[in-house]
Amino acid sequence: MxxxxxxxxxxxxxxxxxxxxxxxxxxxxxxxxxxxxxxxxxxxxxxxxxxxxxxxxxxxxxxxxxxxxxxxxxxxxxxxxxxxxxxxxxxxxxxxxxxxxxxxxxxxxxxxxxxxxxxxxxxxxxxxxxxxxxxxxxxxxxxxxxxxxxxxxxxxxxxxxxxxxLKPLYDHVIKGYLKDHEKVSDHQADVCTAFARGNLGRAIALSGSEEFVQMQEIVLHLLKHVMDMPVYEMAAALKEMKEANLNINDCLDFMQLWFRDILMFKATKDTSLFIFKDEYKYIRKIADHSSFDGIEKILKAIDKVKVRLDANVNFELAMELMLLVMKENIV
Structure with a gap:
């Protein structure tokens, strides 16, 4: 109807x-x-x-x-x-x-x-x-x-x-729809809603996308362990991302949301503001091992990668430089 x-x-x-x-x-x-x-x-x-x-x-x-x-x-x-x-x-x-x-x-x-x-x-x-x-x-x-x-x-x-x-919808409207109609978990509804930026159609598509789930698994593993990874493991993780044919802009947006949660926790200690509520243990650990200045440098590095990739800079080189900035600022 x-x-x-x-x-x-x-x-x-x-x-x-x-x-x-x-x-x-x-x-x-x-x-x-x-x-x-x-x-x-x-x-x-x-x-x-x-x-x-x-x-x-x-x-x-x-x-x-x-x-x-x-x-x-x-x-x-x-x-x-x-x-x-x-x-x-x-x-x-x-x-x-x-x-x-x-x-x-x-x-x-x-x-x-x-x-x-x-x-x-x-x-x-x-x-x-x-x-x-x-x-x-x-x-x-x-x-x-x-x-x-x-x-x-x-x-x-x-x-x-x-x-x-047409204007973007409020996040709570999209999250409610995903939970009521698409029957996704609370955590997945949060992630899809944050990614959709007010676009219900995009949120619905993401909620049923196997590729989106795969992207989360690969990128989350990288983000949670980057502080302890040697360079060769970083290179292997980037190779996995490329071979999985993931949307790299989505990967970078996902990274920004992750560090947004870390920044919010560091500033407020309010877990209700999290997008990644299920990852509290890792978010707290990284927040404890980083400074406000360090997180700002990481977010700037992610923005810089987007610009570099749009300019057709070598993927591995641009991404490795970004991961090194992450590693240097989570100590």
């Missing part, structure tokens, strides 16, 4: 849509912008379903003919724009599926709705081709552009659309 009340977070956008439905003040073009996984498509679908619902209320009823068509994926007046080329949405795509089609009145609904996912892939030519449709649409036409980057749109398009920006 696609009810606004069932969508987590995004209260301002949901309220905006419900007000538009109640007052029948619907814009002809919307840009929903936010990270992948934040719920852009879910919000657009809920609004589209409510617009076509025969009940005429701010929430779709889910039982009328229109709602049943929508839920089955066969609504004749809701068009999901496809594109042949994986890296772009071109003029031919929008001309065939929107510009030529929009002149045909809805079959059975008050609106004809077009949903363009990955709209950041629209070429400049395709956007220019759409301008007349956005400027002078038929009364029944509603366009949704779902994008991770609204800055990629031409100013002429942006000025003619209602722009709605």
């Amino acid at each position: 696609l009810r606004f009340e069932d969508i987590l977070g995004h209260e301002q956008i949901k309220e905006y849509f419900k007000n538009a439905l109640e007052r029948r003040q619907v814009s002809h073009a919307y840009i929903l912008t936010g990270e992948a996984g934040m719920g852009r498509k879910t919000l657009a679908n809920a609004f589209a379903m409510a617009l076509q619902c025969e009940s005429g209320t701010a929430e779709p009823c889910g039982v009328c003919h229109s709602c049943r068509q929508f839920l089955s994926g066969n609504h004749p007046d809701v068009v999901y724009v496809r594109h042949e080329k994986p890296g772009s949405i071109g003029v031919d795509d929008v001309r065939e599926q929107i510009i030529n089609d929009v002149t045909i009145k809805p079959y059975s609904s008050p609106y004809k709705i077009y949903i363009v996912d990955q709209a950041e892939l629209l070429t400049a030519q395709a956007q220019n081709a759409l301008l007349k449709t956005i400027e002078e649409p038929p009364e029944y036409a509603v366009l949704f552009f779902l994008t991770t980057n609204a800055e990629g749109f031409l100013p002429t398009v942006l000025s003619r659309c209602t722009i709605l920006k």
